[in-house]
Structures are given as C-alpha cells and as structure tokens.
Amino acid sequence: MFLLPKGNPLYENIAATKVKLPELLDKLKGSSFTGYLKFTFPSALAVLFFEAGKLISAMLEQEGKKSSGFEAIAGLCNLIFGGGGSLSVYKLSKDLTMCLHAMIHGDVLYQGQELKLIDIKGLLERLKAQRLNGCLRIYTDDRAALIFYKEGAPLGFFHDGSTDIETSASESQKIAGLPGAKIDVLSTKSADELMHYDLLEMVNIGKLWESTAGRFATERDQIRREAEAVDRKQSDEQLKELEDDLKEVAVAYLGRMGASLVDKELGDRGGRAILRDASQVAEFLAGMERGSKMLTSISKTKEMLETMKNEIAERTKG
Amino acid sequence: MADISTVDLIQIIFWFLAGCISFYFSIGNARVWTSISMGFFLIFLSQLYVVEKALDAPWTAYTQLEAIHYIIGTISIMVMTHGFQEYYIFSRTLELGGSKQAVYLTILGLLAASAGFVFINPEPQYTMLRNIRMIENTTWVFLSLVNLDMVRKIYLQIRDSVIARGFIAFGVVFVAIFLWKGSELYLQVYNWDTDWKLIMLNLGATVPDQFMGRRDFSVLVHDVAGLLSGFSVGGTFIYLVRLLR
Numbered sequence: 001m002f003l004l005p006k007g008n009p010l011y012e013n014i015a016a017t018k019v020k021l022p023e024l025l026d027k028l029k030g031s032s033f034t035g036y037l038k039f040t041f042p043s044a045l046a047v048l049f050f051e052a053g054k055l056i057s058a059m060l061e062q063e064g065k066k067s068s069g070f071e072a073i074a075g076l077c078n079l080i081f082g083g084g085g086s087l088s089v090y091k092l093s094k095d096l097t098m099c100l101h102a103m104i105h106g107d108v109l110y111q112g113q114e115l116k117l118i119d120i121k122g123l124l125e126r127l128k129a130q131r132l133n134g135c136l137r138i139y140t141d142d143r144a145a146l147i148f149y150k151e152g153a154p155l156g157f158f159h160d161g162s163t164d165i166e167t168s169a170s171e172s173q174k175i176a177g178l179p180g181a182k183i184d185v186l187s188t189k190s191a192d193e194l195m196h197y198d199l200l201e202m203v204n205i206g207k208l209w210e211s212t213a214g215r216f217a218t219e220r221d222q223i224r225r226e227a228e229a230v231d232r233k234q235s236d237e238q239l240k241e242l243e244d245d246l247k248e249v250a251v252a253y254l255g256r257m258g259a260s261l262v263d264k265e266l267g268d269r270g271g272r273a274i275l276r277d278a279s280q281v282a283e284f285l286a287g288m289e290r291g292s293k294m295l296t297s298i299s300k301t302k303e304m305l306e307t308m309k310n311e312i313a314e315r316t317k318g
Numbered sequence: 319m320a321d322i323s324t325v326d327l328i329q330i331i332f333w334f335l336a337g338c339i340s341f342y343f344s345i346g347n348a349r350v351w352t353s354i355s356m357g358f359f360l361i362f363l364s365q366l367y368v369v370e371k372a373l374d375a376p377w378t379a380y381t382q383l384e385a386i387h388y389i390i391g392t393i394s395i396m397v398m399t400h401g402f403q404e405y406y407i408f409s410r411t412l413e414l415g416g417s418k419q420a421v422y423l424t425i426l427g428l429l430a431a432s433a434g435f436v437f438i439n440p441e442p443q444y445t446m447l448r449n450i451r452m453i454e455n456t457t458w459v460f461l462s463l464v465n466l467d468m469v470r471k472i473y474l475q476i477r478d479s480v481i482a483r484g485f486i487a488f489g490v491v492f493v494a495i496f497l498w499k500g501s502e503l504y505l506q507v508y509n510w511d512t513d514w515k516l517i518m519l520n521l522g523a524t525v526p527d528q529f530m531g532r533r534d535f536s537v538l539v540h541d542v543a544g545l546l547s548g549f550s551v552g553g554t555f556i557y558l559v560r561l562l563r
Contacts, residue, residue, distance in 0.1 A: 255478035257409070264412045290414055293348045294405070296480040297562050 004047070004100060005158050005165050007035060007092035016041070016085035021077060022206040028089075029053040029200055035092040036100065039076060041085035046076045049101050051094060054198040057105050068105065070203050077212040095155055096165060099148035102134035102188035109134075109185040115176055118183070127185070128152035134187035138176050145172040239272040242315045246308055250288070253304040254295045261291045276316050285309060322372030325541045330369050332548025337362025339555040347562065349414065350404045352421045357398025358551050360425070364391035365548075385442045385450050389432040392454045395461045397425060402468045402488075409475040444520070448513045452506050458499035466492045480561055487554040494550050497543035501536045510536070 016039055025048075028037075032053035039046040044062035048055060060072035060079075067075055079085055092100070110118075115138065127136075131151040138145045145159035147169070156165035157172050175181055243266065250258025265287040266272055274280035285305050292301040337359045344355035367387035371378050378384070408414055436442070442450065466489060473485040505511040510533045515525050 254480075255476060255482075257412070257476055257479060261412055290348065291408075291412055293562075294350065294408055294414070294481070295476060299563070300480065 004036065004038065004090075005092070005096065006088075007090045007096065007165075010035075010089040010091055012088045013086045014088070016080050016087050017083050019080060019087055020209070021080060022209045025055065025200060025205055029055075033091065034094050034097055035090050036097065038088045038090070039079065039085055040088070041079050041082075044075075044079055044085075046072060046079070047104060048073075048076075049097055049104075051097050055200045056097075056197050057101055058199055059104050069199065070208075073199065073203055073205060074208055074212070077209055081212055081216040095150045096148060098133060098188060099135050099150070099155060102148075102186045103137065103146060106134050106186035106188040109187055111184050113183050113185075115181045115183050120176070120183075123183075123185070132185075132187050133189065134185070137184040137186065138172055138181060139184075140175060140178045140181050143175050143178070145175045147172055236272075238315065239275055242275055242312065243272045245311055245315075249304060249307050249311065253300050254292055257295060258292075261288060265291070275312055281309075281312055322368070325545065326368050326372070329541075329544050329548050330365055332545065332552055333362040333365045336548050336552035336555065339552055339559065343555050343559055344418075349416050349418050349421065350401055350408060352418045353401025353404060354398050355401075355555065356421060356425055357394045357396075357401060358555070360390055360394030360397060361551070364388070364394055381442045381444075381447060382436045384447055385436045386429075386433055388447070388450045388454045389436070390429065392457050393425070393428050393432065395458050397421075399461045399465055399468075402465050402472070406468050406472050406475075409472050444513065444517050448506070448511075448517070451513070452503065455499045455503040455506065459496060459503055462492045462496040462499065466496070481558075484554065484558045484561055487550070487557055491547065491550045491554055494543050494546040497539055498547045501540040501543065505533065505536050505540070 024037075028050055030053065033050045034052055035050055037046075037048040037050070039048075041062075044060065046058070046060045048059075049057045058068060058072040058076070060067045060075045062075060062079075110123075127149060129152065132149050133151060134149055136147040136149070138147070143159070145157060147157055148155040148165070154169075156167060157169055158165055159171045159175065176183075243262065247259040247262045250262045252258070254261065265284050266274065268287065269280055269284060274284060285308060288308065289301055289305055292304060296304075340355035340358040344352045344359070347355075364387050367378075367384060404416075469485050469488045469492065473482055473489070476482050476485070502511065506514070508529075509525065510529070518525050
C-alpha cells in the first residue's frame with residue numbers, strides 16, 4: 001500500500017467501529033475541512049479526500065482490488081460495521097490535497113518508464129510548460145519518492161520513511177539515480193475544478209449507512225440465533241450425557257430399575273433441563289431417595305445420591 | 319392354668335420375635351413397608367390369644383375376644399397383601415403415595431370397627447367362633463396364593479436390585495403360611511379339627527376315628543409349617559434389616 005504525508009493530524013488511530021460516518025462527514029463538511037481521512041483495516045485501506053468541506057474523492061483498496069466513489073463508500077460502511085479498523089484524520093493544504101488526489105485518482109501520463117531511458121530534464125520542462133497539476137512517482141523495487149506539482153511548479157517532496165512533505169529533493173534524486181529506477185507521471189484537475197465534485201451531494205451517505213447498519217444487525221441477529229441454537233444443542237447434548245451418566249450410577253446401585261427411576265423423577269419435573277436448576281435438582285434427588293429406599297440400603301442410597309449430586313454439580317457449573 | 323403345647327410355645331416365641339422385628343422395621347422405612355410389616359405384626363397379636371388362653375387370662379372367658387383375635391388374623395393378611403400390592407405397583411410405575419399415619423389409623427379403624435361389630439352382635443358360641451376361624455383360614459390360604467404370585471412378579475421386576483433376595487424370603491414365608499393355614503382349613507372343612515371334636519363332645523356325639531393317617535399328617539404339617547412361618551418371618555425381617563440399613 002502507499003504512504004501519504006500526514007500533514008497536521010487531527011485524530012489518529014481511533015477505533016473505526018466508534019465512528020458514525022454520516023455524522024463525521026457532516027462535521028467535516030461543516031468545518032470546511034481540507035485533508036484526508038484514512039481508514040485502515042486488516043485487509044483494506046480507504047482514503048477520503050476533502051477539500052473545503054467537499055468530499056472530492058473516496059478510494060478503497062481491499063485485497064488488491066481498488067474501488068472509488070459510491071462503491072468505495074459502500075465498501076467502507078461494510079468494513080466499519082465489520083469491525084477491527086482504525087481511523088486517522090489529517091489536515092493538509094488545498095494544493096497538497098490536490099496532489100495526493102492526483103496520486104490516487106489522477107490520469108496516468110506515463111507509467112513504469114525507466115528513468116535512464118527518458119530525458120528527465122525535458123520531461124520536467126514539459127510539465128512546467130503544460131502547467132501540470134499532479135505528481136511524479138519515482139521508484140525502485142524497494143524505495144519510492146513523490147514530487148508534487150502545481151501548475152508545473154514543484155510543491156514539495158515525499159518519500160518512504162518521512163511523515164511529511166519536504167523541501168529538499170536529495171532523497172528523490174538518490175532514488176532516481178538507483179539502477180532500474182522508474183517513473184510514473186499522474187495528472188489531475190486543478191483544486192478549483194476538483195471542488196466541483198462533492199460525493200456528499202451525490203451519495204446519500206446517511207441512507208447507505210442506515211441500510212448497512214440494518215443489514216449488519218440482521219446478520220448479527222442471524223448469527224446470534226444460530227449461535228444460540230448451537231449452544232442449545234450443545235447444552236442439550238451435555239445434559240443428555242449427564243442424564244445417561246446418572247442412569248449408569250442408578251443402575252450400579254439399584255439395578256435396572258434405577259434407570260427407570262431417573263427417567264421418572266426427571267420426567268415428573270419437566271425433563272433433563274431441570275438439572276441446571278438447583279432447587280429442582282434437590283427435588284429430583286429427594287424423589288430418587290424415596291424410590292431408592294424401596295430397592296437398596298440407606299447407606300447405599302446415601303452413597304448414590306452423593307455421587308449424583310457431585311456429578312450434577314460438576315457438569316452443570318459455569 | 320390351661321395347658322400349652324411345646325409347639326404352641328415355640329411358635330408364639332417366634333411370632334413374638336417376628337412381630338417385634340417387623341414393627342421395628344416399619345418405623346424407619348418407606349410407607350409401603352409399613353403395611354407389610356404391620357400385617358406380620360398383627361399375626362403376632364392374633365397368635366397372642368394362644369398364650370392368653372394358656373395362661374388362663376381372665377378376659378379369655380369372653381368369647382368376643384377370641385372372635386376379635388381371629389378377625390385380627392384376617393385383617394393382618396389383608397393389610398400385608400395391600401402392602402405387597404403397593405410394592406408391586408411401585409415396581410411397575412415407580413409411584414409412591416400415602417403416609418404411614420394413614421396406614422396406622424386405617425388399621426386401628428378396622429380393629430375398632432371389627433370389635434364394634436362383634437360387641438353389637440350376640441355373644442359368639444363355639445360353632446360361630448369356629449366359623450370365624452374358618453373364614454380367617456380361608457382368607458389366609460387364598461391371599462397367601464395371591465401374595466406368592468405377587469412376590470414372584472415383584473422379584474422378576476427388581477431381580478437385579480439389593481432387595482430382590484428379600485422377596486425370595488417372602489416367597490418361603492408364604493409357602494409356609496399356606497401350608498400352616500391350609501392344613502388347618504383342611505381339617506376344619508372335613509370336621510377333623512379339635513374344635514369340632516369338642517363341639518361334638520358337648521353335644522354328646524363323637525367324631526369317628528377315620529382317615530387318621532392324613533389327619534395326623536395334617537396336624538403335623540400345621541405344627542411344623544406354623545413354626546416355620548414364625549421362624550421365616552422373623553428371619554426374613556432380620557435379613558431385610560441387614561439389607562436395608
């Protein structure tokens with residue numbers, strides 16, 4: 001992924017799940033914010049550019065796939081509700097915002113041109129003559145530098161490892177001098193022209209947010225219901241195992257009538273589910289005691305009840 | 319003081335022991351056992367009249383008391399049969415109901431009602447007493463067979479439980495009781511019993527000495543089975559106490 005100059009950070013690394021996107025965008029619109037919002041997710045990155053309170057572009061890169069505009073905003077809403085992301089907001093100058101916009105959304109004039117094969121001086125003069133708004137990306141396999149231009153004049157330099165725009169061209173020159181260095185040239189419209197676009201006007205973000213929230217709520221409900229069903233099933237299976245074990249204990253002490261006695265005493269009280277209720281368990285054990293006295297000695301009855309009590313307590317705790 | 323035979327004496331000692339053990343057993347156990355053990359305890363009360371007569375107790379002059387003793391004997395087998403019925407129901411349905419107090423009160427009520435019945439009617443003569451005794455023996459014989467079948471069914475139902483062997487012992491008890499009461503009934507039905515002989519003597523007649531072999535054999539069976547009954551009841555309850563404590 002690409003690095004962007006941080007400019008003046010307003011917020012950094014806020015949990016994205018805490019963000020209510022429509023409210024945040026409204027707030028930025030109201031304050032005529034210029035800069036960008038960067039949402040970072042484990043497998044995605046979204047950048048929203050603002051210029052004077054207008055959302056001039058939105059870009060989402062997810063698992064190597066890029067999207068923009070409505071699609072990017074919709075994807076961003078999904079990612080926010082999905083959880084796990086963070087948000088940073090950086091204030092930038094109008095010109096730099098334009099240049100960053102060029103870098104991400106700009107028209108590609110040259111791509112992957114080897115520097116040693118082109119006349120760099122001539123290129124720069126052409127850019128100056130064409131009054132280019134945009135950026136030059138100079139890179140090798142492991143290093144990159146950006147040079148931002150406004151109306152053909154360089155605004156500043158940005159490279160890997162720096163956090164902000166620099167005025168020195170030394171790093172960019174170093175990279176340009178490396179063997180195999182390449183160059184991309186990207187252009188965009190002027191800042192004033194970009195301001196004719198406002199995604200906030202074009203996309204009903206509030207509605208998009210609500211529908212995403214509704215969909216996620218439904219999905220969450222569905223997941224919760226499924227989880228509950230699984231829990232119930234697991235719980236029922238555990239109780240079934242417990243009931244079987246209680247029957248085994250009863251058979252060991254009372255013979256085969258022991259199993260029938262467990263069945264009856266549980267059945268009279270509403271089934272094996274009562275094994276989770278302490279008072280019902282006490283009644284169940286009292287019933288077992290009454291029946292057991294008819295079939296075996298008091299000492300064995302006590303021993304059996306103690307075993308059952310421990311088994312129930314052990315298997316139903318928590 | 320009237321005579322008491324050695325057999326009667328030994329028998330009454332056994333019944334006394336059996337009565338005490340069964341009554342003690344009824345105290346600490348489930349309600350169903352109360353009916354069964356109280357039934358056996360009532361046999362002792364019923365048999366007590368033999369001792370009272372032997373000791374020439376003043377109240378033995380009242381034939382009503384003799385009648386009441388026979389009635390107690392009848393009630394005793396009915397009460398224990400009810401107990402075995404309850405146990406059988408438990409072995410099939412695992413349902414237990416009622417209370418010990420209800421058992422005690424019902425028995426007291428039956429005894430009181432029987433005494434009332436005897437006292438509001440004319441004083442029983444020897445022939446009537448013999449009739450009452452025959453009814454007692456008939457009831458015993460019939461219900462012994464019923465109980466034998468019930469004990470068999472209960473055993474089959476609970477045969478792998480600790481108490482199961484106790485029911486084999488009850489089977490032995492009812493076989494002994496069947497022989498004890500059955501042999502006496504046999505003698506009564508054919509007018510070979512001592513009471514009939516006395517009644518005939520009072521009337522100036524005699525009972526012909528026919529079929530003495532089977533009559534003597536029946537008396538022997540009666541005496542031996544009577545001893546065995548008391549002994550087996552006492553033994554059974556001692557065994558049950560050991561099993562269930």
